Amino acid sequence: MAGTPQFTHASLDDYRVIKANLAGEARTTGHRQFPRTTFLSFDLAHIGLTEQEARLAGHDVRLARLPVPVIPRSRVTRETQGLWKAVIDAATDRILGATLLGPDAGEVIATVQTAMFAGLPYTALRDMPLTHPTMAEGLNQLFANPTEE
Structure with missing residues (x-):
């Protein structure tokens, strides 16, 4: 668990972070702000x-x-x-x-x-x-x- 809000857009960004790190980039999940809309x-x-x-x-x-x-x-x-x-x-x-x-x-x-x-x-x-x-x-x-x- 990444500790982020359970939003689809959070999961998508988690994926982008993992993909970037697998490709050798140094990207973290720190300091992200997620908008929320009802x-x-x-x-x-x-x-x-x-x-x-x-x-x-x-x-x-x-x-x-x-x-x-x-x-x-x-x-x-x-x-x-x-x-x-x-x-x-x-x-x-x-x-x-x-x-x-x-x-x-x-x-x-x-x-x-x-x-x-x-x-x-x-x-x-x-x-x-x-x-x-x-x-x-x-x-x-x-x-x-x-x-x-």
């Missing part, structure tokens, strides 16, 4: 730390919140239920975690995960030109004005 009539997706976990770990945090109806795509599709929230390290501007509740959240969380994996500051997602109208475009708005709490 598929409902709209998605509940999460990556990284929650606000409470970040505070318990000693981070000073900034929070970004966005009601889904603010995202243009949600109005186009008339799927306006939900809320997005992200936790940002106030000292480094790095994204510590995000929880997205709403349409296509399982798809959008991959963009947040990529930014986290690359160590990008939240401002990268705030300032990145994203296709209009998409749900991912909501990341520009989510990260527009994080607050200290």
Whole structure:
């Protein structure tokens, strides 16, 4: 047992690690973060730390919140239920975690995960030109004005 969450995408990555090591590459399972998505009539997706976990770990945090109806795509599709929230390290501007509740959240969380994996500051997602109208475009708005709490 690799000690990872029991997700299909975790098993697939375990396989890639084993295959790489058999081919002579040095790859480990350490420091991986797995997104999780619950598929409902709209998605509940999460990556990284929650606000409470970040505070318990000693981070000073900034929070970004966005009601889904603010995202243009949600109005186009008339799927306006939900809320997005992200936790940002106030000292480094790095994204510590995000929880997205709403349409296509399982798809959008991959963009947040990529930014986290690359160590990008939240401002990268705030300032990145994203296709209009998409749900991912909501990341520009989510990260527009994080607050200290």
